[in-house]
Amino acid sequence: MRIAVTGSIATDHLMTFPGRFGDQLIAEQLDRVSLSFLVDDLQIRRGGCAANIAFGMGCLGLRPVLVGAVGADFADYRSWLERHGVDCDSVHVSEIHHTARFLCTTDEDHNQIASFYTGAMAEARLIELGPIVDRLGGLDLVLVSPNDPDAMLRHTDEARGRGIPFAADLSQQLARMPGEDIRRLVDGAAYLFGNDYEKGLIEQKTGWSDEEILDRVGVRVTTLGPKGAVIDRKGEPSLHVSPAPELGKADPTGVGDAFRSGFLAGVAWGLSLERCGQIGNLTATHVLERVGGQEYELGRASFLERFAAAYGAEAAAEVEPLVKCHYA
Numbered sequence: 001m002r003i004a005v006t007g008s009i010a011t012d013h014l015m016t017f018p019g020r021f022g023d024q025l026i027a028e029q030l031d032r033v034s035l036s037f038l039v040d041d042l043q044i045r046r047g048g049c050a051a052n053i054a055f056g057m058g059c060l061g062l063r064p065v066l067v068g069a070v071g072a073d074f075a076d077y078r079s080w081l082e083r084h085g086v087d088c089d090s091v092h093v094s095e096i097h098h099t100a101r102f103l104c105t106t107d108e109d110h111n112q113i114a115s116f117y118t119g120a121m122a123e124a125r126l127i128e129l130g131p132i133v134d135r136l137g138g139l140d141l142v143l144v145s146p147n148d149p150d151a152m153l154r155h156t157d158e159a160r161g162r163g164i165p166f167a168a169d170l171s172q173q174l175a176r177m178p179g180e181d182i183r184r185l186v187d188g189a190a191y192l193f194g195n196d197y198e199k200g201l202i203e204q205k206t207g208w209s210d211e212e213i214l215d216r217v218g219v220r221v222t223t224l225g226p227k228g229a230v231i232d233r234k235g236e237p238s239l240h241v242s243p244a245p246e247l248g249k250a251d252p253t254g255v256g257d258a259f260r261s262g263f264l265a266g267v268a269w270g271l272s273l274e275r276c277g278q279i280g281n282l283t284a285t286h287v288l289e290r291v292g293g294q295e296y297e298l299g300r301a302s303f304l305e306r307f308a309a310a311y312g313a314e315a316a317a318e319v320e321p322l323v324k325c326h327y328a
């Protein structure tokens, strides 16, 4: 099964300031702010929704096709993703812009001053799925995850027009998109992903009820943070999938993306929705245990052992012949 993962590709530059921003701001001089914070720490992490999702799928042994726009500075990131099984041949490289970048400084009190540079991501709207379909001899699923809004609409319209099943993952882009666009991204999706907050926001912004959404999508997958996930289909009882116990909690950034990696791996392997949700939960747990969205290692033996512990030996036996992690 060939899955195209479209969406953002970015790097995060995270700094910590050992003081308080508030102490540096002078109330009478806010019209002339010129501040430089001497920071203690800089962490550069690979991110972007599509890159995170494709990375997780690659770690599980699939070969997802990453579709997004980057800058000439992508070389190192590209080799990292390729080493983890991601097909980067359809990534668009901008001639003028840098790869999207999130710059964030956090102070002692966890206040943050951040900027997001869209950069090359704006060129994702220039990407056409046609040549990708031709290169691969077909696509079985197109995931539309957060990206330049015009690109999200274009990929969805193109998948729909070509009769390729698509999955809608609006996540953080929901906030800024008008209801009309959200309806266009959701209507007819084979899978609709969101957390429980986003589920409500989709209903509010589209004006469609819970039931009406289930009329329009194949499967709706709602993640519930520490409570796992719930999977709904029209006319079927809700299927609750319990979370996979975590060994420790480091940082939740990217858990939603990793859930999608695992879930879609289950879809690619032709497993039941329950197994898909379980694989999603366990993959998400791996991200929760590390700082960063792509800092985890999926070892095959430990993955299967943890899967069996969380969901039983029978479930693990179904997954065992399919998981082909990069690490033993």
Ligand SMILES: Nc1ncnc2c1ncn2[C@@H]1O[C@H](COP(=O)(O)OP(=O)(O)OP(=O)(O)O)[C@@H](O)[C@H]1O
Residues within 6 Å of the ligand: 171, 194, 195, 196, 222, 223, 224, 225, 226, 227, 228, 229, 243, 244, 245, 246, 252, 253, 254, 255, 256, 257, 259, 280, 281, 282, 284, 285, 288
């Ligand atoms: N504390 C936890 N223990 C176990 N699993 C967790 C925990 N928190 C999150 N998860 C897993 O991660 C999945 C996604 O979490 P969540 O619903 O918080 O996504 P999200 O809000 O989209 O996150 P983000 O956008 O920050 O990545 C859950 O379905 C679950 O499998």
Ligand SMILES: [Mg+2]
Residues within 6 Å of the ligand: 171, 172, 195, 256, 257
């Ligand atoms: Mg999310």
